[in-house]
Amino acid sequence: MVEATALTSLYEQDYPAWLDLTLTQLKQQQFSVIDWANLIEEIEELGREQRHKVESYLLRLLIHLLLYEHWQAERPWSGKGWEKEIDNFRLELDSLLESQVLHNHFETVLPKNYAKARKLAIKKSHLSPTIFPEVCPYTLGQILDFGWLP
Numbered sequence: 001m002v003e004a005t006a007l008t009s010l011y012e013q014d015y016p017a018w019l020d021l022t023l024t025q026l027k028q029q030q031f032s033v034i035d036w037a038n039l040i041e042e043i044e045e046l047g048r049e050q051r052h053k054v055e056s057y058l059l060r061l062l063i064h065l066l067l068y069e070h071w072q073a074e075r076p077w078s079g080k081g082w083e084k085e086i087d088n089f090r091l092e093l094d095s096l097l098e099s100q101v102l103h104n105h106f107e108t109v110l111p112k113n114y115a116k117a118r119k120l121a122i123k124k125s126h127l128s129p130t131i132f133p134e135v136c137p138y139t140l141g142q143i144l145d146f147g148w149l150p
Contacts (some may be wrong), residue, residue, distance in 0.1 A: 023109060025051045052095050058106060059141050061089035061143065062117035062123070066132060069123045069150035083149065090146055097144070110136060110143075 011018040018035070025034050029147050055140075068075065068082045097103045114136035142148050 005041075006037060011035060019024055047082065048064060050096065050099070050102055054093065054102050054106050057089045057092045057107050058109065058143075059097070059113045061086060061093065062114055062136070062138075063121050064089065065138060065143070065150055066117060066121040067125060070121070070131050072125070086149070087146065090144060104148065107140065110140070 016080060018038070022039055024029075038075065064082045064086045068079065068086065071078075093106070097106055118129075118132045118134075121127075122132060138150065144150075
């Protein structure tokens with residue numbers, strides 16, 4: 001049996017070994033010896049990291065959709081690049097959104113992320129803010145549809 005201080009030390013010094021040991025302890029239902037404090041911290045961080053990825057890909061996808069739709073003067077030079085980026089962000093989101101929890105998070109953060117994307121698209125394009133809708137003009141289906149462009 002491994003002492004609690006040894007587990008904490010292992011966590012700090014050899015993270016992969018700590019993961020292996022913790023997984024073994026869970027599989028063998030050795031609940032009394034698990035390093036619960038660090039395990040809880042890791043699970044919480046994993047959830048935050050996944051939600052952050054959803055928000056990051058969504059933000060970048062929305063920026064590119066807005067630029068593609070509204071920055072007509074730049075489209076001949078940047079349009080194909082924007083299309084590739086749009087596809088890449090959709091691909092990443094498609095994988096993440098297989099989780100219903102992350103899909104629900106996606107729907108929840110869409111309005112906030114659209115507001116950020118709008119500000120960033122205005123800043124990048126130097127176009128009038130009145131060109132960009134205040135509320136997200138795209139449906140969830142459109143945002144995630146690999147065949148759709150505005």
